[in-house]
Amino acid sequence: MCASTPEVSRSNNHRAVRRVLIFTLAANLLVAVGKLAWGYHANIVSMQADGFHSFFDALSNVIGLIALGMATLPPDREHPYGHQKLEVAASMAIGMMILLGLLEVGRGVWAAATGAASPQVSPAAFGVIGVAIATSFVISWYEKRAAKRYDSMILASDAAHTFSDALAGIAVLIGLVLVRQGIPSGDIFAALAVMLFIGMTAYRVLRDGMIVLVDAALLDADAIREVVCTHPEVRSCHYVRSRGMPGSVHLDLHVTVDPDMKMEQAGEVLLEIKARLHARFSELEDVLIQLEPHHPVHYEDVPDNLV
Ligand SMILES: [Zn+2]
Ligand SMILES: [Zn+2]
Incomplete structure (x- = not known):
């Protein structure tokens, strides 16, 4: 009976972490839509790539939500070791989706690099990427604070990742500045940088799954x-x-x-x-x-x- 108190606070934490993750997911989706819409409208390939990047980040938030859901499911007769490995199945599936998405983005970048159309960099483009960068910084700070308060590993790692998203946004921003300076290939280079960030997301998601699949030793x-x-x-x-x-x-x-x-x-x-x-x-x-x-x-x- 004495175990009931920590159980209660634990499930409260789960609910709070869940709330933070859902909020982050919604923000990632909004930012993704904004970047994709403006990226295609103004023909800015780095912004399109970063839009996909934010979309994949939202997908990886889904893994976090699945993990939380699984953690509260008790073991049963069919799954006596618990349900945590469903999270791994989700990780592997989403990791593969991100890799496929990366290929798709790469094709877009290649088409832009070899095509004739040039990016339209207006003040509005700077506005879109500026808001996206600011959003990443704010969410990262918010997740980090929540991670500390609720002692959540999922939130801590996602906060670090969201911070790196702001860096991807800054790469796009630099690309836009270069285009304005009369260097149209700046957009392509920025897009390549964003692809690196997407690759890192895929690596992170797949690596976490592999650690479990190969039964890596977890304690010394x-x-x-x-x-x-x-x-x-x-x-x-x-x-x-x-x-x-x-x-x-x-x-x-x-x-x-x-x-x-x-x-x-x-x-x-x-x-x-x-x-x-x-x-x-x-x-x-x-x-x-x-x-x-x-x-x-x-x-x-x-x-x-x-x-
Ligand atoms: Zn990211
Ligand atoms: Zn022995």
């Missing part, structure tokens, strides 16, 4: 061993493996105790070790410990580098 085995060995009854600890997702880690390990120890006491030791691990690593979702009688020689078939 030595740090785990150190905590386990603080228990006076533990003789040794080996074969420490962690996997899962940041914030939701599954850990398994082998622990040896005195061969003459009674089962009853061994059970106590096991629970105490788990409690120590959970206290030290808040991201632990589940800990599986194989208790073994301590022998001088280890007979098991454990990979040498993991013993």
Whole structure:
């Protein structure tokens, strides 16, 4: 029963983070529409590219929302390890969509570079990109503040990303200035810079998914061993493996105790070790410990580098 208080504040946090993400998504979509509309109207290819960029950012906000939704779904019979990996499926799908979008943007840039049409840079174009840059700065600041208040990893990483979006906007702005100075290729170079930013979004989204898919180790085995060995009854600890997702880690390990120890006491030791691990690593979702009688020689078939 004593667990109810943190649960309540946790779901409150979820709701608040959700609100911030939805607001960010809406802002990204608005900015995307503005940049795409004006980019096509005035034939400014870098602004078109940046419009797609904002649209892809809105897509990556969708992953954040899915992740939040999954985090509140409890495990069930069909999904006893929880539902967090649905977020990975969404990440991979959206990452691939962004890559395809990048190809599409690249085709547009190529067409502009080889075509005859030249960008129409009016004061309104500066207005559109100026508002977009300001929006990115404000949202980034807003997300960063919310990330601190609600202790949210999703918001913190999105805040950093939104800040980089302002830089992409500044690249477009520089391109516009160059065009005004009589260098029409400035627009193309700015578009190439924006493509780099899109590539970074795709990389980030796909990398986060890959970390989970390849079961990358998420906790330092030595740090785990150190905590386990603080228990006076533990003789040794080996074969420490962690996997899962940041914030939701599954850990398994082998622990040896005195061969003459009674089962009853061994059970106590096991629970105490788990409690120590959970206290030290808040991201632990589940800990599986194989208790073994301590022998001088280890007979098991454990990979040498993991013993
Ligand atoms: Zn971006
Ligand atoms: Zn073992």
